[in-house]
Amino acid sequence: MNPSLEAACAQPLSPLARQGVAEFNRGAYFEAHEAFEAAWQAESAPVREMYQALVQAAAVCLHLKRGNLTGARKVLKRCEGHLETLPPRCQGIEIATLHAALLPLVEAARANAAAGRPLTEGLTFPRLAATPPQSFAGKVALVTGSGRGIGRAIALHFARRGADVVVNFFRNRAPAEETADQIRALGRKALVVKANVGEIADLDTLFEATEKAFGGLDILVHNAASGYNRPAMQQKPRGWDWTMNINARSFLFAAQRAAPLMAARGGGAMVAVSSPGSVRVLPEYVVVGASKAALEAITRYLAVELAPQGIVVNAVSPGVVLTDALKHFATFRGNDIIGEVEAATPAGRLVTPEDVAAVVGFLCTPEAAMIRGQVIWIDGGYSLPMRTAQEAS
Ligand SMILES: NC(=O)c1ccc[n+]([C@@H]2O[C@H](COP(=O)([O-])OP(=O)(O)OC[C@H]3O[C@@H](n4cnc5c(N)ncnc54)[C@H](OP(=O)(O)O)[C@@H]3O)[C@@H](O)[C@H]2O)c1
Structure with a gap:
């Protein structure tokens, strides 16, 4: 070799x-x-x-x-x-x-x-070394909002590596069933559960169905999100409550239901999907930004309080990912914002759902056990301060 x-x-x-x-x-x-x-x-x-x-x-x-x-x-x-x-x-x-x-x-x-020698004389041809894959064999993963977009990529990531997956959706059953079919085609089990994660009663339904189908849980990914996108002065209490309940409150109360299931199996991992709007100001993003800031705070508290039960808790914060979510932002309509983001990303391309899934997956492996309560940015370096020589002078 x-x-x-x-x-x-x-x-x-x-x-x-x-x-x-x-x-x-x-x-x-x-x-x-x-x-x-x-x-x-x-x-x-x-x-x-x-x-x-x-x-x-x-x-x-x-x-x-x-x-x-x-x-x-x-x-x-x-x-x-x-x-x-x-x-x-x-x-x-x-x-x-x-x-x-x-x-x-x-x-x-x-x-x-x-030198006039035979072309391949003395050449050692390379070999491709297969490394042991990240394995989630025998594990059960629940990914909220996994019918479409980033959530679907995360669900498939776990299934490809051996996990059975609970696919959760709220409004769109058809794509959730498609995700489940893809999981089953990989030889894994999939359970589709309709639940609005912003409703406590629906969270009960989601976790009861999970326990009934799989007898426990090892991984919880809180990916589902929603929000009222409009300027701060046009926000209404209803939009605030809706957004906070789905994006932030849900993680706390999902964690309450997930922790005993994980603890009974010796521990587990939780990952929340946040966004850069938690610390940056994005157009029309005030309530989602606030909900993601709360989500990150909840992540830190859970990381500390669930550590004695062997549960590792972290968050990821993706940059711009091309999903349906972008349709809800006026900024992305009729402008070449995507092209601009791509051009300003040191990695040279946009983040894909699979990029996010890979980091989420890593955070659920034993190798990541010493990462606790962190928010890992996945943006190809977009958020790093860059100035041209002209701007710096
Ligand atoms: N796309 C980006 O550029 C970007 C950047 C940073 C962070 N993020 C974060 O990444 C996560 C996924 O975003 P995405 O772009 O993949 O979004 P998306 O394509 O709009 O998908 C949203 C998913 O969440 C589900 N969902 C919405 N409200 C729900 C509720 N109340 N209960 C249960 N499920 C619900 C949807 O289910 P239905 O289909 O049933 O409605 C759908 O599966 C979100 O947390 C988002 O904030 C995205």
Whole structure:
């Protein structure tokens, strides 16, 4: 095994991609290329990009084996394009590391060609190392508001890693059933529960149904949110109550119901989905901002008070994610705010629901056990202060 390549193929790799990894590691680059390409065609972003990087890695090795140095160098150049456009870690694959292993390979082949030696003489072809996936096998996760958007990505993230999932919705049953079908297609159990998390009686229904179906709970993700978006001077008490109850109060009273179920299983994890409006001023966001600030405070209190029961509590705060939620903001209508955010994001792209899901998932692993009561921002660096040289002078 080439020790310089630590490229990690984490779950979820599709069966086709797994086959590709096996072919790659036995040096069957044509077959690996075919398998990765089929996996690539079957997937959507960001998994798709990951598989594309693997297609190219297989192509580089295949060209070299066939004595086509020009072809290998061309594909490697395309991989370099990936380095610029993709995050260094894309769904478990270290693209930068993969590239770092291919570059010396092609260089060595070039040196062989220049010296008139056979192209592949003395070359050590890289291998793809599969790391043990984050596993939630045997766990039960409840994700509020998981029919659509970020909540759906979080629910699927847990299901892909072995958890059974409670899918909660409020108004839209059809997408919630779709999420559940996708979970079942992954071989996991799914329970769909309609509940307005802003209503205490509905929270009772949600947790009773969870206990009845699964006998307990290990993970609670409070993702559901709603809000009255309008300027501060136009807000009404009803909008305040509605927003606070769904976004903030719900987490406290959901936690009261979740904690005993988790404690009975030796502990668990809770993650709340907040937003940058908790500390920043966003247009028409006053009540949602206040509710998210309250949510973050509740997170800290729960982290301390539930620690003796082995329950880890944290929050995440995503940047702009393209979901239906943005339709409710006048700012996003008719303006290229998305383009502006993208351009001002050091990571070079918008945050995806899967990015958020990956961090939420991590916060529920034993590796994250020493992170408590924190709000982790997931915004590609958008909120970091950046000034041009001109502005700074
Ligand atoms: N999108 C962003 O840019 C962004 C940025 C920062 C933070 N966030 C946060 O990320 C979370 C998810 O946002 P999203 O963009 O995925 O939103 P979304 O696409 O609008 O989805 C909202 C989800 O919450 C559910 N929901 C709403 N009210 C509910 C209630 N009272 N009880 C139960 N479920 C309810 C909805 O269910 P129904 O379909 O049944 O209505 C839906 O599944 C929210 O906490 C949001 O504040 C989003």
